[in-house]
Amino acid sequence: MTSVKSKQQGSVLTQKLHSKRQLFIPIAALLVLILVNLINDPSFFAIKVGTNSTGDPVLSGNLITILDNASELAILAIGMTLVTAASGGQDISVGATIAIAGSVVLRVLCGTEARPETLQAPIIVAFLVCCVVSMLFGAFNGALVAYFKIQPMVATLILYTAGRSIAAWINNNALPIISEPSFAYYGNFIPGIAIPTPVFIAIACMIIIALVLKFTTLGLYTQSVGINPHSSRLNGINPEFIKFITYVILGLCVAVAGFIKVSRFSTINYSVVAKDIEMDAILAVALGGNALSGGKFSMAASILGAYVIQFLTTTLYTFKVDSSALPAYKAVVVIILVVLSSPVAREKMAKLWKKVAPAKTAKEAN
Amino acid sequence: MQEGAVLEVRGICKNFPGVRALQGVDFTLREGEIHALMGENGAGKSTLIKVLTGVYTKDDGQIFLKGHEGPVHIKSPEDAQNAGISTVYQEITLCPNLTVAENMYIGRTKGPFTNWRAMNRRAGEILRSLEIPASPTQQLGTCSIAVQQMVAIARAVDMECKVLILDEPTSSLDEQEVRKLFKLMLDLKAKGVGIVFVTHFLEQVYEVCDRITVLRDGQLVGEYVIEELPRVQLVSKMLGKELNDMAALDKGETVSEKEDRGVPVLEAHQLSSTEGIKPFDFQIYKGEVNGFTGLLGSGRSECVRAIFGADKTTGGTVKVNGQEVSIKKPRDAMKYGIGYLPEDRKRDGIVGDLSVRDNIILALQVLRGFFRPISRAQAEAYADEYIKLLEIKTASSETPIKALSGGNQQKVILARWLLTNPNYLILDEPTRGIDIGTKIEIQKLVLKLAAEGKSVTFISSEIDEMLRTCSRLLVMRDRKMVGELTGEDLQQDKIMATIAGGESAS
Numbered sequence: 050m051t052s053v054k055s056k057q058q059g060s061v062l063t064q065k066l067h068s069k070r071q072l073f074i075p076i077a078a079l080l081v082l083i084l085v086n087l088i089n090d091p092s093f094f095a096i097k098v099g100t101n102s103t104g105d106p107v108l109s110g111n112l113i114t115i116l117d118n119a120s121e122l123a124i125l126a127i128g129m130t131l132v133t134a135a136s137g138g139q140d141i142s143v144g145a146t147i148a149i150a151g152s153v154v155l156r157v158l159c160g161t162e163a164r165p166e167t168l169q170a171p172i173i174v175a176f177l178v179c180c181v182v183s184m185l186f187g188a189f190n191g192a193l194v195a196y197f198k199i200q201p202m203v204a205t206l207i208l209y210t211a212g213r214s215i216a217a218w219i220n221n222n223a224l225p226i227i228s229e230p231s232f233a234y235y236g237n238f239i240p241g242i243a244i245p246t247p248v249f250i251a252i253a254c255m256i257i258i259a260l261v262l263k264f265t266t267l268g269l270y271t272q273s274v275g276i277n278p279h280s281s282r283l284n285g286i287n288p289e290f291i292k293f294i295t296y297v298i299l300g301l302c303v304a305v306a307g308f309i310k311v312s313r314f315s316t317i318n319y320s321v322v323a324k325d326i327e328m329d330a331i332l333a334v335a336l337g338g339n340a341l342s343g344g345k346f347s348m349a350a351s352i353l354g355a356y357v358i359q360f361l362t363t364t365l366y367t368f369k370v371d372s373s374a375l376p377a378y379k380a381v382v383v384i385i386l387v388v389l390s391s392p393v394a395r396e397k398m399a400k401l402w403k404k405v406a407p408a409k410t411a412k413e414a415n
Numbered sequence: 416m417q418e419g420a421v422l423e424v425r426g427i428c429k430n431f432p433g434v435r436a437l438q439g440v441d442f443t444l445r446e447g448e449i450h451a452l453m454g455e456n457g458a459g460k461s462t463l464i465k466v467l468t469g470v471y472t473k474d475d476g477q478i479f480l481k482g483h484e485g486p487v488h489i490k491s492p493e494d495a496q497n498a499g500i501s502t503v504y505q506e507i508t509l510c511p512n513l514t515v516a517e518n519m520y521i522g523r524t525k526g527p528f529t530n531w532r533a534m535n536r537r538a539g540e541i542l543r544s545l546e547i548p549a550s551p552t553q554q555l556g557t558c559s560i561a562v563q564q565m566v567a568i569a570r571a572v573d574m575e576c577k578v579l580i581l582d583e584p585t586s587s588l589d590e591q592e593v594r595k596l597f598k599l600m601l602d603l604k605a606k607g608v609g610i611v612f613v614t615h616f617l618e619q620v621y622e623v624c625d626r627i628t629v630l631r632d633g634q635l636v637g638e639y640v641i642e643e644l645p646r647v648q649l650v651s652k653m654l655g656k657e658l659n660d661m662a663a664l665d666k667g668e669t670v671s672e673k674e675d676r677g678v679p680v681l682e683a684h685q686l687s688s689t690e691g692i693k694p695f696d697f698q699i700y701k702g703e704v705n706g707f708t709g710l711l712g713s714g715r716s717e718c719v720r721a722i723f724g725a726d727k728t729t730g731g732t733v734k735v736n737g738q739e740v741s742i743k744k745p746r747d748a749m750k751y752g753i754g755y756l757p758e759d760r761k762r763d764g765i766v767g768d769l770s771v772r773d774n775i776i777l778a779l780q781v782l783r784g785f786f787r788p789i790s791r792a793q794a795e796a797y798a799d800e801y802i803k804l805l806e807i808k809t810a811s812s813e814t815p816i817k818a819l820s821g822g823n824q825q826k827v828i829l830a831r832w833l834l835t836n837p838n839y840l841i842l843d844e845p846t847r848g849i850d851i852g853t854k855i856e857i858q859k860l861v862l863k864l865a866a867e868g869k870s871v872t873f874i875s876s877e878i879d880e881m882l883r884t885c886s887r888l889l890v891m892r893d894r895k896m897v898g899e900l901t902g903e904d905l906q907q908d909k910i911m912a913t914i915a916g917g918e919s920a921s
């Protein structure tokens with residue numbers, strides 16, 4: 050009797066470990082990156098206190114850069130994870146819609162002037178308008194995917210191609226620059242605070258999504274719809290609406306990311322801002338061990354994945370990889386990581402582990 | 416290897432996380448015999464078959480095949496096919512979005528050089544010879560489950576095989592189809608093919624099988640010649656204990672007096688749906704168990720789907736407790752306290768990757784609403800309660816439902832609806848793939864619900880089962896309601912006659 054019980058407890062434990070295993074790959078990747086940098090040059094991790102252009106004391110160093118630069122990606126990874134889970138596909142238009150979001154912010158703040166002396170509208174208004182517009186574009190993608198049943202990749206291809214032109218059109222092809230210093234707080238530093246603001250914004254987004262996942266059934270519904278829309282419908286869930294809403298949520302994430310991007314430089318270049326960021330966001334989801342075909346997901350793993358990608362990018366820079374060759378290097382590393390974190394590979398590793406583990410316990414017993 | 420054996424396995428072991436599915440199982444299949452593989456839900460029947468056909472790799476043991484020296488290594492279903500083993504798995508493994516003919520020849524075409532026309536013609540011939548009501552160019556997903564199951568069988572049969580394995584092939588077939596299948600099996604047997612047959616229907620076993628191997632909890636109980644193992648003994652070998660008397664089931668006080676029934680819990684008038692059923696009237700009263708019966712494709716499931724809002728309704732009115740309501744989608748029906756256990760478990764029932772726990776709470780969660788998630792601890796408690804109540808065999812409530820045996824998956828879906836505490840529960844083939852011990856438990860449960868004042872609509876291909884539970888039967892033929900049988904008329908032959916259309920009752 051007791052042996053049966055302990056066997057059952059053991060099985061529950063292995064299953065708990067199984068769900069944690071999804072975090073294993075991104076964490077391991079992070080550790081490897083840390084190790085490589087430690088060996089290469091320990092000063093990589095140095096954090097210095099310096100002063101910025103406004104004369105305030107701020108922290109600087111590679112780690113701060115990584116945390117700072119990964120913010121947009123981490124925020125996008127949140128929305129991309131939900132979209133992937135529910136619709137079994139990805140939104141490839143996020144880079145282009147970030148350009149739109151940024152353009153909207155500029156348009157609201159600058160009106161039609163190129164370098165307004167004073168802002169034409171409060172920043173909060175600009176932010177809210179940007180959110181609404183981005184969510185509308187998200188809704189456009191979502192409607193195509195959910196109600197017209199178009200493949201996500203194809204549906205979002207429309208804005209992927211047209212988005213940057215739309216962004217330019219919003220400001221009549223002009224590139225207004227905002228000189229108001231308080232606007233730059235959101236993408237840089239708030240005076241007196243030594244950590245870049247985007248880090249806080251990203252953390253706020255993570256807290257919000259954690260609360261949403263805890264206090265609503267969004268997680269259960271998106272996974273259920275992604276796994277089996279037929280059963281979901283017969284259990285009273287509206288699969289189309291759930292898919293649709295995930296794209297709208299991603300739209301909101303795009304708005305926040307776009308807002309940070311404009312604030313960083315006080316302006317944007319429509320054709321290059323956030324270029325290829327959709328690929329990084331999708332990779333973050335894959336790196337987190339989430340199936341790109343939808344269904345079960347781990348939000349924490351995706352977000353961690355985003356930071357791993359940024360860490361990798363920064364590491365490659367310190368290795369003086371030519372910026373034009375950067376994508377190639379990145380691709381190689383990413384392929385390895387994604388293959389390792391794929392369910393097939395995880396299963397293989399689990400088996401290998403099983404073979405090694407009993408041998409070890411047997412030795413320990415002796 | 417034994418004399419005359421085509422397939423022999425020795426000491427097969429297979430473990431899953433937390434489950435020892437097979438522990439040293441031996442099994443011998445001889446030439447020209449039909450061999451039943453029996454056991455409760457989760458006994459390991461499907462696992463044994465999947466190990467045999469290379470779907471799972473075995474942890475231990477050996478497989479021998481006639482014509483091969485020494486043990487063979489079957490690494491994939493393709494290997495098994497090439498070695499002359501054709502299989503129909505318990506869960507239909509065909510592609511719903513390919514045509515019937517494509518499904519029959521998938522994996523056996525010559526790539527770009529396939530002669531599609533010849534293939535369609537050949538498929539058409541086989542379909543006709545088995546009297547399967549489907550056209551070769553029809554998309555498989557548009558066929559009913561029964562037809563899909565027949566197509567899977569047709570596919571297996573068409574391959575030149577020495578061993579044919581059928582895992583619960585008759586679970587969604589009706590009498591006629593079962594007859595066709597048996598004729599086919601007997602033909603193949605005469606040709607010397609060895610057939611493994613898994614089913615929970617004892618009559619079918621005693622009708623066609625020569626030998627029985629019984630498994631219990633992953634262990635071999637024994638191999639018996641059919642004549643030497645009477646039914647009662649077979650059941651006690653499977654369960655490991657005597658079965659409670661089936662006849663003890665009592666319908667109790669059936670609500671049949673029309674006067675004191677009050678208002679119907681649900682009343683439909685001239686309801687029709689996009690699935691092409693003729694407008695029908697329907698009502699069910701408090702504490703009543705009624706049922707839909709009819710041949711496959713007669714529209715039984717379509718009727719209840721229309722009531723639940725699973726298919727789009729195209730006309731008619733529905734009243735719940737006398738109030739006219741509009742049920743447009745399942746959610747509406749659920750709000751009026753209606754539950755629906757669908758016929759197609761894999762497609763409409765389970766959410767495969769989600770845990771048993773999440774699958775159990777899903778419907779209740781939807782009823783509670785988006786902003787009131789069930790807490791982890793509460794969900795755990797619900798899951799444990801129902802796992803115990805329905806004796807669901809699972810390593811834990813964390814296990815993904817797709818890792819459960821077919822019958823246990825069915826119990827989880829049943830648990831899901833029981834948890835919502837519905838006033839009116841529609842059960843479409845609730846005992847499909849369920850072993851006979853549990854089958855009786857479910858019938859009892861249905862009667863208990865009725866005694867508590869709930870209403871139940873029960874659909875089953877087994878008329879026996881319907882007779883034991885229902886006090887009123889609605890008979891369907893050609894998508895049309897052709898009769899209603901109550902009281903004295905509830906007899907097997909009377910029902911059969913009405914189904915066949917010899918005479919139309921009331």
Ligand SMILES: Nc1ncnc2c1ncn2[C@@H]1O[C@H](COP(=O)(O)OP(=O)(O)OP(=O)(O)O)[C@@H](O)[C@H]1O
Nearest residue numbers: 431436456457458459460461462818819820821822
């Ligand atoms: N892929 C899997 N992962 C984990 N456990 C599994 C898996 N497949 C089967 N099992 C477990 O192995 C046991 C045997 O399952 P199996 O499907 O062989 O039962 P069965 O005899 O076919 O039952 P049924 O009559 O319900 O179809 C069950 O306890 C089941 O939970």
Ligand SMILES: [Mg+2]
Nearest residue numbers: 461505820821
């Ligand atoms: Mg089975």
